[in-house]
Amino acid sequence: MSTFEPKIVAFCCEQSGLPAAEMAxxxxxxxxxxxxxxxxxxxxxxxxLYLLKALESGADGVVVFACYEENCxxxxxxxxxxxxxxxxxxxxxxIGLEQERxxxxxxxxxxxxxxxEFLMQKADQLRLLGPxxxxxx
Amino acid sequence: xxxxxxxxxxxxxxxxxPYNKILLSGCGACVTVCHAGGEKEGALLASALRxxxxxxxxxxxxxxxxxxxxxxPEFAQELSDTIGRVQAVLSVSCGVGxxxxxxxxxxxxxxxxxxxxxxxxxxEHGVWEERxxxxxxxxxxxxxxxxxxxxxxxxxxxxxxxxSANGKCEIKRETDCAWQLIYDRSKSLGQLxxxxxxxxAKQWGVQSRDSGPRRIVREDLKx
Amino acid sequence: xxxxxxxxKVFVNGHFAVTAExxxxxxxxxxxxxxxxxxxxxYVDAVNITDNxxxxxxxxxxxxxxxxxxxxxxxxxxxxxxxxxxxxxxxDLFGATAxxxxxxxxxxxxxxxxxxxxxxxxxxDLDSVQLINLVKTMRDEKTLMGGEEKFEGDxxxxxxxxANPFADPFEFRALRTAKKAAAGVDFIQTQCIYDMxxxxxxxxxxxxxxxxxxxHIMAGITPLKSAGMARYMAKNVAGITIPDxxxxxxxxxxxxxxxxxxxxxxxxxxxxxxxxxxGVHIMAIEWExxxxxxxxxxxxxxRPKVE
Numbered sequence: 001m002s003t004f005e006p007k008i009v010a011f012c013c014e015q016s017g018l019p020a021a022e023m024a025x026x027x028x029x030x031x032x033x034x035x036x037x038x039x040x041x042x043x044x045x046x047x048x049l050y051l052l053k054a055l056e057s058g059a060d061g062v063v064v065f066a067c068y069e070e071n072c073x074x075x076x077x078x079x080x081x082x083x084x085x086x087x088x089x090x091x092x093x094x095i096g097l098e099q100e101r102x103x104x105x106x107x108x109x110x111x112x113x114x115x116x117e118f119l120m121q122k123a124d125q126l127r128l129l130g131p132x133x134x135x136x137x
Numbered sequence: 138x139x140x141x142x143x144x145x146x147x148x149x150x151x152x153x154x155p156y157n158k159i160l161l162s163g164c165g166a167c168v169t170v171c172h173a174g175g176e177k178e179g180a181l182l183a184s185a186l187r188x189x190x191x192x193x194x195x196x197x198x199x200x201x202x203x204x205x206x207x208x209x210p211e212f213a214q215e216l217s218d219t220i221g222r223v224q225a226v227l228s229v230s231c232g233v234g235x236x237x238x239x240x241x242x243x244x245x246x247x248x249x250x251x252x253x254x255x256x257x258x259x260x261e262h263g264v265w266e267e268r269x270x271x272x273x274x275x276x277x278x279x280x281x282x283x284x285x286x287x288x289x290x291x292x293x294x295x296x297x298x299x300x301s302a303n304g305k306c307e308i309k310r311e312t313d314c315a316w317q318l319i320y321d322r323s324k325s326l327g328q329l330x331x332x333x334x335x336x337x338a339k340q341w342g343v344q345s346r347d348s349g350p351r352r353i354v355r356e357d358l359k360x
Numbered sequence: 361x362x363x364x365x366x367x368x369k370v371f372v373n374g375h376f377a378v379t380a381e382x383x384x385x386x387x388x389x390x391x392x393x394x395x396x397x398x399x400x401x402x403y404v405d406a407v408n409i410t411d412n413x414x415x416x417x418x419x420x421x422x423x424x425x426x427x428x429x430x431x432x433x434x435x436x437x438x439x440x441x442x443x444x445x446x447x448x449x450x451x452d453l454f455g456a457t458a459x460x461x462x463x464x465x466x467x468x469x470x471x472x473x474x475x476x477x478x479x480x481x482x483x484x485d486l487d488s489v490q491l492i493n494l495v496k497t498m499r500d501e502k503t504l505m506g507g508e509e510k511f512e513g514d515x516x517x518x519x520x521x522x523a524n525p526f527a528d529p530f531e532f533r534a535l536r537t538a539k540k541a542a543a544g545v546d547f548i549q550t551q552c553i554y555d556m557x558x559x560x561x562x563x564x565x566x567x568x569x570x571x572x573x574x575x576h577i578m579a580g581i582t583p584l585k586s587a588g589m590a591r592y593m594a595k596n597v598a599g600i601t602i603p604d605x606x607x608x609x610x611x612x613x614x615x616x617x618x619x620x621x622x623x624x625x626x627x628x629x630x631x632x633x634x635x636x637x638x639g640v641h642i643m644a645i646e647w648e649x650x651x652x653x654x655x656x657x658x659x660x661x662x663r664p665k666v667e
Contacts, residue, residue: 049177052184091181094146095189134188136196291442291468291482295489296536298468299524299551299599307598308471320529332532335539338446338490338505 006060006126007034008119011050013043015073016107017065023112030116032123043067043104044077051088051102060132061101061122065115068106078106097134100125139167139231140265141174141251143182149227150189152248153197156224161186161250162216162238163203164230171265173251174229176203182229182250207234213241220245255287273344273351279336281322286339288315294336362499362546363518365462366434367406369666370639371547371576376632377639378660379436379549379578380404380651382428384419390427393419397431399648403655405663406434406463408549408641412443415475422452426459436520437461440469445485446494446505453498457515465520465549466491488521489536489543495519496544519544523577524551525562527599534565541575548575549641552582554590554602556630563634572636579631582643583624583650587611621654628658 012018018039024031036059040046043066054062064085066078085104092102105118153159161183169175183199190197200219204212207230220226220242228235229250238247255267270287276294277284286292290308297316300307304317323329341347361368370377380400385392400407409428411421425435437456439449456464468488472480486494494505498515521540525533537548553559559579566572584590587610594602606623613619624642631637640660644650655661 047177049180049184052181052188056184056188091146091185095185096192097188133192136187136191290471291487292484293468293487295487295539296532297527297529299522299527300471301528302598303528308473314528316532317529320532333535333539333542335489335493335543338486338494341485 009054009059011064016067019109020111020115024116042077043081048084061126158198160223164207165205363462363516368518381643384424408436411438415472436463442469463518493543521545550580576638578639578641584620586616625657
């Protein structure tokens with residue numbers, strides 16, 4: 001059996017993803033071992049470059065926990081995010097990185113359970129996929 | 138401003154195949170505005186190139202720099218030290234910037250990272266369209282401020298061809314017919330009578346690119 | 361007489377003129393020209409020789425026109441500004457007139473991306489209005505473009521142009537024809553007419569501008585072969601409108617091609633009644649064998665012998 005434990009970078013919007021993460025922690029729900037949380041004031045703050053840099057500097061998968069589309073506190077932040085994730089995926093395709101290594105997941109403040117379940121599934125998926133061969137460790 | 142688009146990734150990888158340390162030079166002017174080769178796009182491209190090369194087991198070290206305007210010798214010179222430390226340069230500025238580097242660094246291979254496309258206007262965020270072809274003899278006063286040289290596929294100077302339908306061009310049906318625009322605007326300006334004047338053949342030879350590269354000299358500015 | 365061409369004489373003598381169209385072969389096979397000439401000779405006053413129409417490479421219109429003269433017919437050489445600059449066009453005009461060509465139609469030409477050389481660099485040094493003016497200057501002033509010095513010999517050409525009353529903006533269409541008249545055009549051939557009402561409206565504008573007194577207007581007619589062809593043209597060719605009534609009539613007919621000829625003959629008779637229309641230009645695309653029948657049914661035969 002492989003001992004590969006994928007590194008996941010999870011960008012968390014402070015309006016939704018971060019409270020969901022805290023709830024998961026309070027409820028002692030399962031989360032993957034090799035997880036790095038990056039709080040952001042709004043998912044619209046995430047530049048395409050951050051997503052790519054996360055992959056370049058060691059992540060096997062990148063997840064963005066953002067608000068539901070109509071719920072952005074800053075009106076269109078998560079819509080902008082969608083465009084940037086799409087662009088990052090285009091670049092990943094050119095590099096030859098699997099599309100599953102980057103995903104947006106919409107949550108609300110009370111989505112602790114969903115947060116945990118999604119990350120556990122993502123870790124399983126990445127384990128099957130194997131390490132990100134583009135990372136420069 | 139000048140509009141450009143990044144070259145296909147595969148093509149760039151091919152140029153850089155022989156090297157393991159390069160400089161990726163962006164430009165802080167036009168290509169920043171059209172999101173093709175500014176600091177951000179340069180960093181994204183550098184990151185993508187590093188990962189792509191890492192995957193193939195031939196890592197590529199990339200230094201990044203974005204002079205304010207790569208087409209000005211003063212800014213290009215700022216790259217001297219960095220260029221001394223690399224084997225080649227990938228420039229994501231327009232074709233002008235690439236040539237400025239080529240002129241100043243005769244011993245360094247400079248590769249273009251973008252295709253320079255046109256001089257255009259931002260129609261809406263993320264959409265740019267060609268507006269001027271620098272013909273060197275502006276006739277916008279005759280055509281209600283809309284250029285048929287840049288915006289008509291046949292560069293017609295005396296009215297629309299038979300392929301103008303419902304305001305669109307038959308060649309690219311998403312494109313407005315320049316002469317429909319000229320007609321509409323002339324009408325709203327009360328200047329329709331101007332369109333009955335025959336615009337004579339353009340004098341391509343004097344001012345245009347057809348006589349080789351053009352040059353402007355301002356003696357008062359030379360030091 | 362400006363050119364002394366048969367077509368010009370037909371107009372000058374007040375006859376209703378008839379021209380047709382002959383597309384040169386997509387190779388150098390002269391027998392194709394001969395076959396088409398044999399279908400047309402005697403039924404029309406002159407025949408247009410297209411210049412790489414739809415930007416498909418064909419035998420040059422000059423060479424084809426020269427063969428047509430040898431075969432005993434009068435050509436109307438088309439010249440497009442798409443492929444040649446002013447040096448090449450003026451040179452070709454010397455050559456064409458030396459070969460005995462007496463009629464020309466000045467066009468911009470279909471865009472090169474419609475043809476089989478999509479990566480060509482198009483020229484468009486001049487547009488059709490400027491080319492008309494260039495030919496007129498060579499004929500009447502005997503000078504080259506922008507030149508003072510007169511050349512020897514005569515450039516005797518009857519100068520034609522095109523008009524499309526069915527393209528947009530409609531209000532500009534007659535003005536553009538007026539510009540061609542001012543630039544020196546002697547006759548105009550229109551795009552094929554199916555929307556007769558719009559054509560009549562355009563002709564009224566032409567008369568209001570007085571263009572019909574300076575220029576011979578020839579109405580463009582193309583017989584439909586089938587309802588399918590009508591639908592295809594209506595949908596895919598910019599600047600052609602075909603009313604539903606005509607498409608329905610084609611669809612209901614027992615034999616589409618016969619109905620197409622009937623419609624064509626009716627159209628010729630109808631345009632003949634319009635003030636200012638001095639002829640018809642029948643474009644039977646790859647259907648030249650029908651010209652004899654159409655002209656006979658429309659009462660256009662025999663063609664006048666003019667001196």
